[in-house]
Amino acid sequence: MTDASSPTPRATLRLILAALVLGLCGCNSARLNDITGSIERPNAEPALPTNEAELRIFAEEWGQRYDRNRKDKATAMTYARALRALNQTTQAAAVLQGTAIQYPNDMKVLAAYGKALVDAGRLNEAAEVLSHADTPERPDWSVQSTRGQIADELGNHEQARAFYQEALKQKPNDPGVLSNMGLSYALSRQLPRAEETLIVAAEQPTADMRVRQNLALVLALQGKFDQAEDWSRRDLSPIDAAANIAQIRQMISQSNTWREIQGPAQAQRKAAAATKPAGGREQTVGQAKPLEGQTRPMQDAAR
Numbered sequence: 001m002t003d004a005s006s007p008t009p010r011a012t013l014r015l016i017l018a019a020l021v022l023g024l025c026g027c028n029s030a031r032l033n034d035i036t037g038s039i040e041r042p043n044a045e046p047a048l049p050t051n052e053a054e055l056r057i058f059a060e061e062w063g064q065r066y067d068r069n070r071k072d073k074a075t076a077m078t079y080a081r082a083l084r085a086l087n088q089t090t091q092a093a094a095v096l097q098g099t100a101i102q103y104p105n106d107m108k109v110l111a112a113y114g115k116a117l118v119d120a121g122r123l124n125e126a127a128e129v130l131s132h133a134d135t136p137e138r139p140d141w142s143v144q145s146t147r148g149q150i151a152d153e154l155g156n157h158e159q160a161r162a163f164y165q166e167a168l169k170q171k172p173n174d175p176g177v178l179s180n181m182g183l184s185y186a187l188s189r190q191l192p193r194a195e196e197t198l199i200v201a202a203e204q205p206t207a208d209m210r211v212r213q214n215l216a217l218v219l220a221l222q223g224k225f226d227q228a229e230d231w232s233r234r235d236l237s238p239i240d241a242a243a244n245i246a247q248i249r250q251m252i253s254q255s256n257t258w259r260e261i262q263g264p265a266q267a268q269r270k271a272a273a274a275t276k277p278a279g280g281r282e283q284t285v286g287q288a289k290p291l292e293g294q295t296r297p298m299q300d301a302a303r
Contacts, residue, residue: 046078048085058082066095073103077112089119100129107133111143123150141170145177148184157188173200175207179214186218194218202231209235213244220248 049055059082065072066079076099083092096113103109110133117126127150134140148163164181171177178201185194198215201207212231219228225245232241 045074045081048082052086055082055085059086059088070098071102073099073106073109077109080112080116084116084119087119089116089121092116093120093122107135107138107140111140111146114143115146118146118150123153126150127154139166139170141167141174141177144170145174145180148177148180152180152184152187157184160184173204175201175204175211178204179207179211182218183214186221191218191222195222216245217248220245221252225249 049058059079062075062079062082065075069075076095080092080095080099083089083095093113093116096109096116099109100106100113110129114126114130114133117123117129127147130143130147130150133143144163144167148160148167151157151160151163161181161184164177164184167177168174168181178197182194182198182201185191185197195215195218198211198218202212202215204211212234216228216231219225219231228248229241229245232244236244
């Protein structure tokens with residue numbers, strides 16, 4: 001059993017990422033899906049307001065619709081999405097639990113319910129529900145990716161990456177899935193591979209700030225603070241980027257867990273430096289090799 005006073009590597013990572021997200025976005029909270037990768041929603045579902053006040057009004061209106069007819073699947077799922085966006089995770093899971101009871105074979109309902117359980121921290125229940133949320137004949141990449149996130153949370157990193165690989169077969173080069181895989185490598189103390197994977201993720205045209213900041217974090221974990229700041233500047237002003245990396249650096253320095261994780265990467269860098277030919281150059285961010293089975297984009301859209 002893990003000592004509650006000593007956070008696990010994943011918990012430490014989430015603390016660092018949550019602090020990063022909070023500092024950058026001014027959010028009130030950070031959930032698993034906020035810091036690793038978004039999940040697509042069907043176009044038929046109404047878009048959620050981005051303004052918090054409007055979102056609360058939206059949730060109240062859909063809550064009233066739900067109260068009038070709790071058997072309406074679309075209403076329940078829209079109401080639950082609004083609750084999740086407001087971080088009312090327990091209530092969202094309760095709403096979708098009732099809907100899943102009514103529609104036990106509806107995979108979209110099961111997928112939404114499983115993801116709500118992840119938000120609520122009920123990981124083992126979420127894993128069980130999501131195991132029924134798609135089939136080999138009709139796989140769902142977002143379900144596979146979420147199952148990977150759960151496995152990472154539970155410390156099963158090899159299993160997590162198997163799920164991410166399945167997701168990537170259905171949605172090649174998805175930056176959110178690649179970002180999750182990169183963080184999974186980081187948790188396995190494979191920081192160079194984590195960096196390589198996150199570079200591929202960050203260079204995808206649809207990559208967002210979260211992906212680039214995950215890359216900045218992994219670079220910082222290896223002591224590559226200048227490169228980390230360079231990536232951070234792609235979304236932030238130079239002053240904010242410097243402050244952001246300084247914050248990460250301070251959090252890393254205060255964590256024994258991350259000093260342990262950094263150890264293998266530091267040893268690899270020293271070994272590489274000892275064997276590097278005279279006049280040779282180390283691989284830079286822009287020279288990362290593509291992942292096996294993946295193709296590098298022709299142009300770095302992030303630049």
